[in-house]
Amino acid sequence: MATDFQRYDDVAIGDIMPPDPIRFEAKAEVVDAFLKATGNDDPRYRDGDAVRRVPSMLASFYLIDLLNARRSPPGGIHAKQAVRFHRSIAIGETLHLQACIVEKYTRKERPYVVAEFEARADDGALVASGRITSIWGKDA
Amino acid sequence: MSADFVPRTPGDLPAQFAIGAELPVLRRLVTQPMIDAYGHASGDLNPIHMDPDYSRTGPFGRTIAHGLMTLAFVAQMLNEWTDGHFDESGEIDIAFVGPVYTGDELTITGVVETVDFSDDGAVARVKLICKAGDRSILAGAAIQPISPIRKA
Numbered sequence: 001m002a003t004d005f006q007r008y009d010d011v012a013i014g015d016i017m018p019p020d021p022i023r024f025e026a027k028a029e030v031v032d033a034f035l036k037a038t039g040n041d042d043p044r045y046r047d048g049d050a051v052r053r054v055p056s057m058l059a060s061f062y063l064i065d066l067l068n069a070r071r072s073p074p075g076g077i078h079a080k081q082a083v084r085f086h087r088s089i090a091i092g093e094t095l096h097l098q099a100c101i102v103e104k105y106t107r108k109e110r111p112y113v114v115a116e117f118e119a120r121a122d123d124g125a126l127v128a129s130g131r132i133t134s135i136w137g138k139d140a
Numbered sequence: 141m142s143a144d145f146v147p148r149t150p151g152d153l154p155a156q157f158a159i160g161a162e163l164p165v166l167r168r169l170v171t172q173p174m175i176d177a178y179g180h181a182s183g184d185l186n187p188i189h190m191d192p193d194y195s196r197t198g199p200f201g202r203t204i205a206h207g208l209m210t211l212a213f214v215a216q217m218l219n220e221w222t223d224g225h226f227d228e229s230g231e232i233d234i235a236f237v238g239p240v241y242t243g244d245e246l247t248i249t250g251v252v253e254t255v256d257f258s259d260d261g262a263v264a265r266v267k268l269i270c271k272a273g274d275r276s277i278l279a280g281a282a283i284q285p286i287s288p289i290r291k292a
Contacts, residue, residue, distance in 0.1 A: 033180075037181045038213065040212075042216070042219065053227070055212075055216075056226065057211060061181070064184045078207050081211060081234055082232065082233040083231070083232055084283075085227060085228065085230055087228055131233075
């Protein structure tokens with residue numbers, strides 16, 4: 001079966017990944033699964049407020065969607081991560097995610113790709129932004 | 141009467157933001173069921189994390205935890221330190237410097253290295269300390285604007 005991985009040489013600075021933003025909804029069940037998997041029993045995310053708050057590092061879930069959107073071959077390594085939160089989000093909010101390749105370099109014979117990402121709310125407001133540095137998977 | 145108060149000098153800072161202050165310590169024992177739960181919840185089913193048989197022949201010889209799961213532990217600790225303000229305005233800049241294996245006991249903490257003051261208030265920079273036993277697994281910093289303090 002043919003795979004649809006992207007070769008390192010075909011990755012270019014300025015590439016937008018994916019071409020159309022990914023939608024990520026902070027559903028209650030997704031947040032519950034995140035809290036359970038990370039052993040987080042902070043009442044801040046469970047109390048009876050009218051608007052239930054979402055842990056910011058739910059970003060660790062949508063960053064995976066962005067990583068997958070780059071279509072790196074298997075064997076890649078997530079080397080560095082920077083993320084800045086601009087405001088908290090609430091259960092039920094939808095985020096729109098996109099990344100742009102800003103740098104490529106080779107160090108110790110390893111091919112690196114650096115992408116900057118943004119997560120925006122429905123109204124376009126910036127919720128989170130940051131930088132993902134990866135070692136690209138080996139081309140077939 | 142109380143009022144919001146913006147810290148402008150080191151003397152204005154609450155103790156947990158003072159230079160040299162140690163952050164809370166979060167400990168987590170990493171197990172394969174924990175990794176599996178994170179993988180299924182996040183959708184990252186890479187066999188290097190999820191499949192012990194596959195991983196036995198890989199570069200680490202066994203499964204490793206998702207780096208982003210470790211980052212979630214860091215955020216948890218930072219929210220404890222800031223009473224939830226990290227979710228609203230925090231920042232992390234890290235490198236994954238070592239693998240996390242099943243059976244590792246992680247210790248996640250940090251220390252306030254600097255506090256910068258401006259007309260807008262103060263920003264603390266924290267050196268993160270993240271280890272599995274004696275091994276460093278993650279290196280970098282957190283940056284946290286210090287919110288106005290409510291004083292009587």
